[in-house]
Amino acid sequence: MPQPVSPVPAGRFSDNEREAVYRAIHTRRDVRGQFRPDPISEExxxxxxxxxxxxxxVGLMQPWNFIVIEDASAKSRIREAFRRANDTAAALFPTERRALYSTLKLEGISEAPINICVTCDRSRGGEVVLGRTHNRDTDIYSTVCAVQNLWLAARAEGIGLGWVSIFEEEDLRSILQLPDHVVPVAYLCLGHVTELYDEPELQARGWASRLPLDNLVFRDRWGARRRNGPA
Structure with a gap:
């Protein structure tokens, strides 16, 4: 029989604890080129x-797995897969953007001591999962939440993390020997860092800028501006 539910107090964090959470969120960066070679401890x-x-x-299905990659040969094959996809990606941008694109470092696969591929097992939990009955992709969304947790924890530990997304999925499937029901969601590079950009690197290099929050918040329906928000 199910055990009785015993809630625990849900008090607010202390000021220092709360500040640390927001600091991790606001100073998290997508790291490509600042990795140090020293290893990340097992702890x-x-x-x-x-x-x-x-x-x-959703439904406590926990669809994620984590493939930890340290082997230099495997990294080399994955980096080559990135290079092929990146050449294709570069050609998709207009000529005036292509030159800037070519200067951006978009991966740290070889430099990072550890790579992690976060996958989603689409069979986890069976055919019918609580909360997934009307949106099959909630397993993917849940896996992305795991990536964000890992990213924020890495920031708190002084570990840099970069998400490499420029791959043909079949290349990752082949190299990592993924079964058909498992989807690669995120390929991550992790390593100690000494410095981080004080703003997103793509913003610092002139590729894009953060959008104003006020332009993204509506009230009650799409397009209705929210009033009386914080100053």
Whole structure:
């Protein structure tokens, strides 16, 4: 029989604790070129994966797995897969953007001591999962929550993390020997860093800028501006 539910107090964090959470959020960066070569300890890696594993998931299906990659040969094959996809991606941009694109470092696969592929097992939980009955993709959304947890925990540990998304999925499937029902969601590069950009690197390099929050918040229906928000 189900055990009785015993809620615990839900008090607010202390000022210092709350500030630390927001600091991790606001200073998190997508790291490509600032990795140091020294290894990440097993203790720290376990804490990061433990944080990821405590992400919210629809129906508590926990669809994620974490493939930890340290082998230089595997990294080399994955970096080559990135290079091929990146050449294709560059050609998709207008000529005036292509030159800037070519100067951007978009991966740290070889430099980072650890790579992690976060996957989603689309069979986890069976055919019918609580909360997934009307939106099959909630397993993917849940896996992305695990990525965000890992990213914020890494920032708190002084570990840089970069998400490499420029791949043909079949290349990752082949290299990592993924079964058909498992989807690669995020390929991450992790390593100690000494410095981070004080703003997103793509913003610092002139590729894009953060949009004003006020332009993105509506009230009650699409397009209706929200009034009386914080100053």
């Amino acid at each position: 720290v890696l376990h804490r990061l994966l433990h944080a990821a594993h405590h992400a919210p998931s």
